[in-house]
Amino acid sequence: MTTTLTFYGAIGEIGGNKILLRTDDGTLLLDFGRRMSEYSKFYSDYIQARSKNALRDLLRLGILPKIDGIYTHYLVDMTSLFENEEVNKKIPLKEAVDYWKTTQVSPCDPTNPAVDAVFITHVHFDHIQDISFIDPTIPVYCTEKTKVLAKATTEVSVSGVDDQYYKIAKESTIKQKPPSYKTLCPEECTLCEKKEDEHPIVVDSKTKFPFTYDVAPKYRRFNTASEGNVKSIKYKLIPVGHSVPGACSILLTLPDGKRILYTGDLRFHGAGEVSMDEYINAVGGPVDILITEGTRVNSDNVLTEEQVGKEITKDISGCEGLVLINFGWKDLTRFNTVHQAAKTNNRTLVISPKLAYLLYGMHCNFPSEFPDPRTMVNLKVYLKREGDLLYSKADYDKYKMGYLHYHGRNTAKDDHNLVRIAERLGIGGEVKNPKNPLPQTCKDQPYDYEEIYSLATHHLDHGLRAYQIRNNPKQYVLMFSIWDSNELFDLIPQDGNHKTRYISASTEPFCEEMEIDVDKMVHWMDFFQINCDYETNDKGKRSFKCRHVSGHASKPELKELIERIKPVKLIPIHCEEPQLFQEIFQGVIEFPKNACPINIDE
Ligand SMILES: [Zn+2]
Numbered sequence: 001m002t003t004t005l006t007f008y009g010a011i012g013e014i015g016g017n018k019i020l021l022r023t024d025d026g027t028l029l030l031d032f033g034r035r036m037s038e039y040s041k042f043y044s045d046y047i048q049a050r051s052k053n054a055l056r057d058l059l060r061l062g063i064l065p066k067i068d069g070i071y072t073h074y075l076v077d078m079t080s081l082f083e084n085e086e087v088n089k090k091i092p093l094k095e096a097v098d099y100w101k102t103t104q105v106s107p108c109d110p111t112n113p114a115v116d117a118v119f120i121t122h123v124h125f126d127h128i129q130d131i132s133f134i135d136p137t138i139p140v141y142c143t144e145k146t147k148v149l150a151k152a153t154t155e156v157s158v159s160g161v162d163d164q165y166y167k168i169a170k171e172s173t174i175k176q177k178p179p180s181y182k183t184l185c186p187e188e189c190t191l192c193e194k195k196e197d198e199h200p201i202v203v204d205s206k207t208k209f210p211f212t213y214d215v216a217p218k219y220r221r222f223n224t225a226s227e228g229n230v231k232s233i234k235y236k237l238i239p240v241g242h243s244v245p246g247a248c249s250i251l252l253t254l255p256d257g258k259r260i261l262y263t264g265d266l267r268f269h270g271a272g273e274v275s276m277d278e279y280i281n282a283v284g285g286p287v288d289i290l291i292t293e294g295t296r297v298n299s300d301n302v303l304t305e306e307q308v309g310k311e312i313t314k315d316i317s318g319c320e321g322l323v324l325i326n327f328g329w330k331d332l333t334r335f336n337t338v339h340q341a342a343k344t345n346n347r348t349l350v351i352s353p354k355l356a357y358l359l360y361g362m363h364c365n366f367p368s369e370f371p372d373p374r375t376m377v378n379l380k381v382y383l384k385r386e387g388d389l390l391y392s393k394a395d396y397d398k399y400k401m402g403y404l405h406y407h408g409r410n411t412a413k414d415d416h417n418l419v420r421i422a423e424r425l426g427i428g429g430e431v432k433n434p435k436n437p438l439p440q441t442c443k444d445q446p447y448d449y450e451e452i453y454s455l456a457t458h459h460l461d462h463g464l465r466a467y468q469i470r471n472n473p474k475q476y477v478l479m480f481s482i483w484d485s486n487e488l489f490d491l492i493p494q495d496g497n498h499k500t501r502y503i504s505a506s507t508e509p510f511c512e513e514m515e516i517d518v519d520k521m522v523h524w525m526d527f528f529q530i531n532c533d534y535e536t537n538d539k540g541k542r543s544f545k546c547r548h549v550s551g552h553a554s555k556p557e558l559k560e561l562i563e564r565i566k567p568v569k570l571i572p573i574h575c576e577e578p579q580l581f582q583e584i585f586q587g588v589i590e591f592p593k594n595a596c597p598i599n600i601d602e
Helices: 036-042 051-060 085-090 125-133 144-155 276-283 305-317 332-344 353-365 418-425 449-456 458-462 466-471 487-491 512-527 555-565 578-583
Strands: 004-007 018-023 026-032 117-119 172-176 189-193 201-203 210-212 227-230 233-239 248-253 259-262 289-293 323-326 348-351 379-381 476-479 501-504 534-536 542-544 569-573
Touching: 004 569, 026 125, 051 125, 085 172, 144 353, 233 276, 248 276, 276 555, 289 555, 305 323, 305 332, 305 501, 332 348, 332 353, 332 476, 348 353, 379 458, 418 449, 449 458, 466 487, 512 542, 555 578, 569 578
Parallel strands: 026 117, 259 289, 289 569, 323 476, 323 501, 348 379, 348 476
Antiparallel strands: 004 018, 018 026, 172 189, 201 210, 227 233, 233 248, 248 259, 534 542
């Protein structure tokens, strides 16, 4: 067999990287991200893919690649979930078998998957999201930080087929309801999740408290060793700077000695991130094939994160009221920059519960690098009015209320859950219930029930509310995006007497939907008379001047990288103008075509 590289997505477009390496000695996928630009041609926040049919629909639209033997069987063929013949009879299977089954790909055989491993460079959705469709028997290789971030992002998202890149769906069957079932339509079919007979215990990683759960969550197999082998292919994960922690390049060495370096997304201008020298050192010599991203091969601008920090610090110091600031919640480098800028101005940064949850997850796993967000100075978490808008416990989901993902079941008396903990503390449930079944101690340490409860409800007690900010606006910098627009009613005084300023410190809009969001944001800002730095385009439309530096290397950085790595062959991807690489590299450049294998034996 010849050794081939096949590219699905990220050709002439930003993101959606999916690279298939086939060799006699193993078959690997490098990234398996969502093709955002293709996806957003058809879908938006309002028109989502049908979750029960997503794989088949996205295959038909050409958004997912037709690769045999990698996708989970029941996503390819939903009829494999049918409990029995009776179910077959209930639906128009003969007339419309394609509703439940696709013949475009063959499903993964878990005993013999077509791919040995899928490597992930970082946790951005255009690099990770479509793993959700891949059979869980295929292991995922990535850095430990990417794994932790993947876990945290799935825990704060609404569960659907799209976010199974970390957690995997519960087993289910399509059954007929029994005739005795009291409903308008007895004997109709329904998709039932498999119930576990006993309630499994899920141990919280920080407090070690064993919560009782209905169904124990199942996770994909992750391998986070930074070097190793998949069959006889040697791999090394090389850390890189990017706009999310944990990003890496992947260096592969084939048994014949051929070296392939896939950069993933990278930059060399972020604060405290990997330098060019460190990177070149880690690569350790020339490579045969360099697969590089080229998002900014058209840009000479080498702005640094430090410069962005200075601009934001100045913006804040020039404001006499509340500062609202928009930045990407997974960009922890930018979080540090904004936090520092707030501190320098003696202000407190108020972040979203989502970001707080992410920071806490990083703290639990990398305590020396990431402090506990509860103890960070000049940092608070924003408590929105949610649900019935009463600021009462019942109004909040878990991560919006505090830092714990598990609150446990809450039905049986002997379940280990938060209500039982509140009972033990005498502050909830049946106060001072003498029959409280919680264990007094665990093997090695006593449970700190107060700590568990405080973690779970932290934002309710210590979070910052809109009226507190409104009373002392000069004291705060509030993380703010279009999704928070309704907060302006609570934040901005009715008398119009305020000096609020909005700063955009996130990426500039790169698709139509984002432009529409900017338009909406401009309307909110106008209505509430909030100061902003605007830019006006040729059509007279206003958008926000961005305090931002990209997560991607600029043309001069890419040029230096290529000159120092000295590849025999260059394959530019994740780039709208790949031909521009001809200006910075005189060797062989291969421009891949979608789904056409490139023979790399020659
Ligand atoms: Zn990225």
